């Protein structure tokens with residue numbers, strides 16, 4: 001009997017060996033391309049720096065300029081992988097886009113509202129949730145099939161929040177059974193979508209923007225009511241490109257934004273300010289590291305984005321704004337931060353949407369503060385590029401901080417950060433936050449899986465080094 005089974009056993013063994021081989025190979029391959037940050041403890045931040053361009057504004061500048069009539073020049077464009085994914089998507093749909101050059105200048109020959117062409121393959125959007133969610137609305141009705149796909153993290157993120165309203169407007173979109181990407185937008189018999197009155201189920205600028213961008217192609221007036229203020233770059237930029245919007249403040253929190261479909265966009269030059277979300281790491285770093293005095297130049301301080309300033313100031317931070325002006329419809333300022341001993345606070349829930357991308361950095365501030373910081377009303381953090389509540393709590397616990405995650409937030413007791421190895425889970429903002437933590441840790445911090453820092457902040461390591469953070473990068 002054994003004798004008879006031998007050839008089969010050999011076959012199975014070969015298969016097992018082959019499987020093991022592929023597992024090891026793929027682990028080795030992913031290790032090969034992995035990037036680790038090594039942040040040495042101590043130091044302080046000083047000088048004057050300008051962080052790269054705002055990611056949200058960069059995405060929108062490509063989208064609206066591509067659909068406009070005329071030539072747009074964008075300066076200060078973010079040359080990160082996310083905004084470049086949007087740029088390449090429009091190139092793939094036949095738009096002539098030149099740049100970005102070394103100073104971030106991009107020129108775009110707009111093709112008009114109906115001038116996009118069908119791309120050859122699917123649009124590959126990498127890690128970029130903003131590209132995928134906004135394009136779902138914008139591409140819902142162009143008379144061609146198009147599919148949108150992303151990396152492993154983006155393919156796990158919820159997309160029904162955008163496909164539901166756009167399908168209510170008449171679009172045909174296929175998702176996976178879980179409502180995730182790849183998204184397949186089908187051309188429809190109907191040449192126009194129908195307008196809707198939509199109340200956002202959560203405070204999300206991406207969903208709001210998606211519905212408004214679909215509304216450009218709808219018959220009638222599309223209105224979106226948001227439960228709380230969220231970033232309003234889409235509204236500001238649409239108006240900058242000459243599109244009329246009605247914006248009505250319903251109460252302290254809620255607003256209703258309406259637009260009539262069928263209009264056109266007229267090219268207009270755009271100056272992208274430095275990204276307040278990228279500045280946030282430095283604002284926290286300079287606040288927690290004794291002896292710091294750092295100025296961040298030309299930062300976008302749109303009121304729907306300044307939760308990080310409000311929250312840090314409530315924690316006692318020394319933040320002074322100067323040179324305030326408006327560029328292309330967006331307010332900017334220089335921000336000076338000097339170190340102080342922060343104190344723990346209960347973060348007001350109305351600040352959550354205004355600081356939604358900044359909680360990884362704020363968690364580091366909380367870990368260095370005196371007393372307890374409590375975050376609530378932030379369940380959205382669980383569906384960002386990673387589960388940011390879990391990622392921060394796990395990392396902070398490794399670094400000796402007494403903290404816990406809750407369904408919608410975190411409770412962090414300030415303490416002494418130790419040294420350790422933490423995992424960014426491939427999330428750019430987790431990686432940069434833990435790099436800043438080293439300014440106050442007792443020993444060095446090693447952060448794994450940092451390649452995605454390039455999605456929003458190319459040159460982070462060099463810029464951080466230039467103002468005093470002892471961080472280096474290890475490529476395997």
Ligand code: S3P
Nearest residue numbers: 056130203204205206207356357
């Ligand atoms: C963004 C909106 C936010 C933010 C994201 C960028 C945008 O997402 O987290 O990084 O550009 O509209 P939600 O609107 O889903 O909260």
